[in-house]
Amino acid sequence: MNRTENKKTQFLKIEKESAEKLLRLLKTKLPDENILDKRIITMHIGHYVLFPLINDEKKVNRLIECIGNELTFEIINAKGKLDPNHKFRSLEEALEGELPEDIIDLIPKSYDVIGKIAIIEFDRFNSLSVDKTSLYKKKVAKAIVKVNKKVETVYEKKSEVKGKYRLKELRPIFGVDNPETFHKENHCIFKLDxxxxxxxxxxxxxxxxxxxxxxxxxxxxxxxxxxxxxxxxxxxxxxxxxxxxxxxxxxxxxxxxxxxxxxxxxxxxxxxxxxxxxxxxxxxxxxxxxxxxxxxxxxxxxxxxxxxxxxxxxxxxxxxxxxxxxxxxxxxxxxxxxxxxxxxxxxxxxxxxxxxxxxxxxxxxxxxxxxxxxxxxxxxxx
Ligand SMILES: C[S@@+](CC[C@H](N)C(=O)[O-])C[C@H]1O[C@@H](n2cnc3c(N)ncnc32)[C@H](O)[C@@H]1O
Missing domain, CATH: 3.40.50.150 (Vaccinia Virus protein VP39)
Structure with missing residues (x-):
């Protein structure tokens, strides 16, 4: 999905006058749960505000339980527009709703960014089928690009650093296979492959x-x-x-x-x-x-x-x-x-x-x- 694409989303539809109270209740009653999907633009239609909800049934049910007695609202499905200005802070956030929950734990916790290139190693995907592996890797690569606006190409690390020249095998999983980039570090600039x-x-x-x-x-x-x-x-x-x-x-x-x-x-x-x-x-x-x-x-x-x-x-x-x-x-x-x-x-x-x-x-x-x-x-x- 690119940054402007529409996404099928659940919304909490509530009258304008109650919108502020809803936000207050979320803050006080469910402070640790990120229930609103910050990647999607909140919509204002007539007398209503439509708050986008994250794709997590359990959390949405907790929300309903928590505010059901205090406010009148509706949960509806509609096409949500991705917010082009939203800053994804982590891979987890960028992948929300994109992968089955049990896969999230298998996603590498870190990856390298060198100029416009990211390099990631999937060392815990071995138990998955080939089809699923390649689909999930592509989704992770797209999420890396969302989190790092400068990244244009994502490579998967396919071997350890080896040989006289200390090189590793890399396979492109997103973007153009061009290994040359400029990298800034400690006020210096490096061109490298x-x-x-x-x-x-x-x-x-x-x-x-x-x-x-x-x-x-x-x-x-x-x-x-x-x-x-x-x-x-x-x-x-x-x-x-x-x-x-x-x-x-x-x-x-x-x-x-x-x-x-x-x-x-x-x-x-x-x-x-x-x-x-x-x-x-x-x-x-x-x-x-x-x-x-x-x-x-x-x-x-x-x-x-x-x-x-x-x-x-x-x-x-x-x-x-x-x-x-x-x-x-x-x-x-x-x-x-x-x-x-x-x-x-x-x-x-x-x-x-x-x-x-x-x-x-x-x-x-x-x-x-x-x-x-x-x-x-x-x-x-x-
Ligand atoms: C671990 S890399 C370090 C590169 C650099 N110092 C850095 O921090 O990015 C080691 C480098 O040593 C080079 N190298 C390996 N054996 C060498 C040798 N006998 N003489 C000169 N360079 C060598 C490799 O080509 C490689 O670029």
Whole structure:
């Protein structure tokens, strides 16, 4: 149903003079029940007001019971006009009357919005028939569009994030299958492709935290797994630093280059499309240039970052620098496990942790593990 379509609706028809009393009674006697359907326009016809009711028999019966002795009214069926100015606040509200009640519980509680694209994962629809599943998914997708006026396309997430480039399979369930969008975050703008690059809006606060850290003037930073550049760009936007950003995915590289321009950061961020392992090749000029000169290294490739600590040691100043290392670690005590992993790796290479500046769980990752970050000062054992 689009925003102007008519909808078959039950109305409570009441004389104009009694309308105010009805609203008062609803407020005092049924304060927790949203019985009036705020999505539909209230009609004024002659001496009558027609209040649209939500499609819930039990609630309507309670209303009748509650005001039956106090007011004269009629319940009628008519075509209701959707209010084009109504703001849907939640999926639940936008789906009211659209799905059987037992399905509502199976609707995902959250979804991601990236620019004009929404991404949702239906992990509890497995028990339903194929026909019903696809009908319900379409209804949920339409409801997402109603709640988020900027969303034009809804994708269903069909796989976990996987592979070298950390991508997920997406299937369009509403709108045009165009995965490119612009996304605003913390006063920066990002152009990206949700199918062919990695990006999650769920790290918005973590990126904010990083961008507000204390950086020395002209600090030399490496963003090892930069993607389309959300971390590099937010740090460079707020600080007087120089960042070298790397990504192995050529599509991510194409977008970070655009994003550097979009955010007017040319010269502050240098982006390279390459495997960071190659930095250690004796003929790699970027590696030669950065070797043991870097002040800070950000490693946001949680499932693999620990395996690249040798590259960090190759680049980091031997007199000491800061590593911001993201890892997925098993519960219990994921932070302790993450730091111990790092300590073991470093010690094998002749480095050590001088100080743990900050460590925390960024977000839960799975029932068994969390995403953790440790900002640590590391030094070469001289
Ligand atoms: C989890 S994503 C993080 C992207 C970005 N930091 C962000 O916050 O959106 C990891 C990125 O590392 C890249 N990557 C994986 N292995 C790499 C490697 N060996 N060298 C350079 N980049 C790599 C992937 O292509 C992916 O874009």
């Amino acid at each position: 949700v199918k062919n690059t990695y990006f999650t809006p769920r790290l918005v606060f973590e990126r904010k935290r990083l961008s507000l850290l204390k950086f020395a003037q002209n600090e030399l930073i490496v963003d090892m797994f930069a993607g389309v550049g959300p971390i590099s760009i937010q740090i460079a936007k707020n600080n007087d630093v120089k960042i070298y950003s790397f990504d192995i995915n050529p599509t991510a590289h194409k977008y970070i280059i655009e994003n550097i321009k979009l955010n007017k950061l040319k010269g502050k961020i240098l982006a390279y499309s390459m495997d960071v392992v190659d930095l250690k090749n004796s003929s790699n000029e970027v590696g030669i240039n950065l070797k043991n000169r870097v002040d800070r290294i950000i490693m946001n490739l949680p499932e693999q970052s620990i395996n690249y600590v040798d590259i960090a040691c190759f680049l980091m100043k031997k007199t000491g620098g800061i590593l911001d290392l993201y890892q997925f670690c098993e519960k219990p005590n994921p932070i302790e496990k993450g730091i111990e992993n790092l300590r073991t790796k470093l010690n094998r290479m002749g480095w050590y942790i001088e100080e743990i500046i900050n460590s925390k769980i960024v977000k839960p990752f799975s029932p068994k593990s969390d995403l953790i970050v440790a900002d640590v000062k590391i030094k070469y054992i001289m």
